[in-house]
Amino acid sequence: MTAHLPASGTPGADLGAAVRALPKVLLHDHLDGGLRPATVVDLAAQTGHVLPTTDPEALGRWFVESAASGSLERYLETFAHTVGVLQTADALRRVAREAVLDLAADGVVHAEERYAPEQHQRGGLSLQEVVDAVRGGLDEGMAQARSAGDDIRVTQVLCAMRQGDRADEVAALALANRDAGVVAFDLAGPEEGFPPSRHASAFRTLRDASFPVTVHAGEAAGLASIGDAVHRAGALRLGHGVRIADDVHVGPGGEVRLGRLAHWVRDRRLALEVCPSSNVQTGAARSVAEHPVTMLLRLGFEVTVSTDNRLQSGTSPSRELELLVREAGWTHDDLVAVTVAAARHAFLQEDERRALVDRIVRPAVSPGTARPGRHRA
Structure with a gap:
């Protein structure tokens, strides 16, 4: 492969191929937001679920257009269809397997x-049956990928819903499966009006069990939400977290001053799980070009780049990185930096993270290097 990323300046026409060749680490990807449109159609036909259209291409466009309303609440409404067709073990297993293969x-x-x-x-x-079905699909997908020459590992993060009352159950479920592929607990759903402190007992249980936590925060709500996630929930990473930029103050001469919370997040190396396209859709950023992720990266925050929901954003890990190069001026070194940051903050043991950085990411991210397992003779 001869595709190259720019060290600086205008990206070349072969940018897409070069980005796809980079080994990538993905930390924030929702299983119920990453279905193939054709799979949604097929599963809906099996269950009688009514869709806006049964044409896969048109349905894919519908998801993207509906999610691009500029409102997180409207964005979340699209999940009535994806979650609606994911109510059986077979459906969950299939979607998990396909997610691994697509990634x-x-x-x-x-x-x-x-x-x-x-x-x-x-x-x-x-x-437990839900977790077992997803684990079965992930295992099948990883085995199938390996047989095709792709070495990929996929783990599970279990979410509790902010607006619900089952966080204690989900925390117990995560702990019961911590040796079976579940690596962390997350709190998701509408941010405004549903702070992590509503689920204090769940976070206390997880903290006492030394189990990792990430929390959706700093997407639809601001600094108070991030502070609650960090100080009340004990989040080790922030799902999105882009509103931490509200605590970065730029003076008239370009001088930058960080507020106390921004310092806390940066100085303690709390990773930001940034999803650029999704943030534009939900109104957390005006455009990829103006997205605060570039400023945060330049200021030394632990920035990682993810997809959030590949179906609703019509995106992929490579597309997100390519957009940052094309629209925000990112370079090859920037892509390496966020990839290594993601590897360092994956919910793995330290020796596993070191291996991910040293044996997979660093040797394979030089321009023009094909990813392991591809283009073999």
């Missing part, structure tokens, strides 16, 4: 797939 095909070598088990019980599944 592997895009050059992802490590990913965390997150979802809320409580949203997949309408068909009678227990919480």
Whole structure:
């Protein structure tokens, strides 16, 4: 492969191929937001779920257009259809398997797939049966990817819903499966009016068990939400977290002063799980070009780049990175930096993270280097 990323300046026409060749680490990807449109159509036909259209291409466009309303609440409404068709073990297993294969095909070598088990019980599944079905699909996908020459590892992050009352159950579920592929707990859903402090007992249980926590914060709400996630929930990473930029103050001469919370997040190396396209859709950023992620990266925050919901944003890990190069002027070194940051903040043991950086990411991110397992003779 001869594709190259620019060290600086205007990206070349082969940018897409070069970005796809980079081994990528994905930390924030929702399983119920990453279905293939054709799979949604197929599963809906099996269950009788009514869709806006049964044409896969048109349905894919509908998801993107509906999610691009500029409102997180409207964005979340699209999940009535994806969650609606994910109420059986077979459906969950299939979607998990396909997610692994789609990510592997895009050059992802490590990913965390997150979802809320409580949203997949309408068909009678227990919480544990939901987790088992997803684990089965992930295992099948990884085995199938390996047979095709793609070395990818995918783990699970279990979400509780902010507006619900089942965080204690989900925390217990995560702990019960911590040796079976579940690596962290997340709090998702509407940010405004539903602070992490509503679920204090769940976070206390997780903290006492030394179990990692990430929290959606700083997307639809501001600094108070981030502070609650960090100080009340003990979040080690922030899902999105882009509103931390509200605590970065730029003076008339370009001088930059960080507020206390911004210093806390940066100085303690709390990773930001930034999802540029999704943030533009929900109104957390005006455009990729103006997205605060570039400023935060330049200021030394632990920036990682993810997809959030590949279906609703019509995106992929490679597309998100390519957009940052084309629209925000990112360079090859920037992509290396955020990829290594993601590897360092993956919910793995330290020796595993070191191996991910040293054996997979660093040797493979030089321009023009094909990812391991591809283009073999």
